[in-house]
Amino acid sequence: MNLKTFLLNHFSLPIIKGEISFCFYIEKKARLGKDHVIHSKACELLPDRSGRIKLGEFENFEKILLAGKKEFKHVRLCSFCCKQ
Numbered sequence: 001m002n003l004k005t006f007l008l009n010h011f012s013l014p015i016i017k018g019e020i021s022f023c024f025y026i027e028k029k030a031r032l033g034k035d036h037v038i039h040s041k042a043c044e045l046l047p048d049r050s051g052r053i054k055l056g057e058f059e060n061f062e063k064i065l066l067a068g069k070k071e072f073k074h075v076r077l078c079s080f081c082c083k084q
């Protein structure tokens with residue numbers, strides 16, 4: 001399943017000209033001192049503005065992880081909002 005299909009199935013999103021406008025963020029603080037978790041904008045576990053870094057908008061999970069790895073060495077997708 002690609003990300004667009006996944007998001008359409010799981011969230012009601014703002015769709016502009018047929019494209020999803022959806023943003024991802026990474027937590028500044030590592031969970032259990034290891035992984036920095038990446039969340040979608042709609043996630044209930046998303047930290048507030050001071051505790052996150054904006055990664056931008058992406059079409060697939062690999063690109064999100066690559067963007068996260070530019071910020072931190074150990075990153076993973078949130079299991080709540082980014083189930084694959």
Ligand SMILES: [Zn+2]
Nearest residue numbers: 039043078081
């Ligand atoms: Zn999340």
